Amino acid sequence: MPELPEVETSRRGIAPWVEQQVVREVIIRDRRLRWPIPAEIDRNLPGQTIRSVSRRAKYLLFDTAAGTAMLHLGMSGSVRIIHDHEPAGKHDHVDICLHTGKALRFRDPRRFGSLLWAKTPADHALLRDLGPEPLSADFDGDYLRRESRGRRVSIKQFIMNAGIVVGVGNIYASEALFGAGIHPKRSAGRISAGRMNDLSDAIKSVLLRAIEAGGTTLRDFHGGDGEPGYFERELDVYGRNGLPCRRCKTPISVIVLGQRSTFYCRTCQR
């Protein structure tokens, strides 16, 4: 479920409770995530100080002197801070208990998430080949133009490809393309440099606005403090099929692209 803004909101929510704190115990109730939780997690984490909670793409990285725990929320994962010994629900798979008497609890009904261990996360196979962060300076229209040369995939699938740019999921792909006035099915390689500038600006803008709003909530995302986000009120096209375009009143269309629902305005996007 969570896209980049939700992951970043979670990071900001939990960091004050977790950073510089010592791990007392790791409780793993179910190792069966996308990949089984490796024994290094419960072997290495206890006794370690969590020096920082950072984010790369949609991974939360818990840095310690022994190595880094990498947590991905998948489609339905969430983290929150609890008091020790709060009763665990059916899908509360992991608690990272701290010396403070608080714990970081990971819940993931669909179990598409993952919790892995890496000595040097930047070299990890899952992180190594990722594209730039969308909010960084090296992500811009020139970069998109360069990378898209000769590519025939739809622009929507192109910007959702983590090897090109990370953190653009299904919701914000539709939103950013609306912002840039680009039809989601247009071939990536056939978009002008100027429109690629518009697109990189639109991606940055929609992600920043969502982070400021505390992340979109469609179903069960909760911020680190347990408060739901509220960006869904500001969505222009996602989930609005048949409703009037906010710009021109044309009913919003929905198509399927790469097995994902894709929303756009057939008048505003070309």
Add this chain to the structure above:
DNA sequence: ACTGGCACCTGGGCGC
């Protein structure tokens, strides 16, 4: 090297 399609898993909402 790209591309499209499938898979993993559970739960919620809907129509009957």
Add this chain to the structure above:
DNA sequence: TGCGCCCAGGTGCCAG
């Protein structure tokens, strides 16, 4: 109330 069906925000891996 229950059942079957469809849908869901991610992403690694496979064959062509």
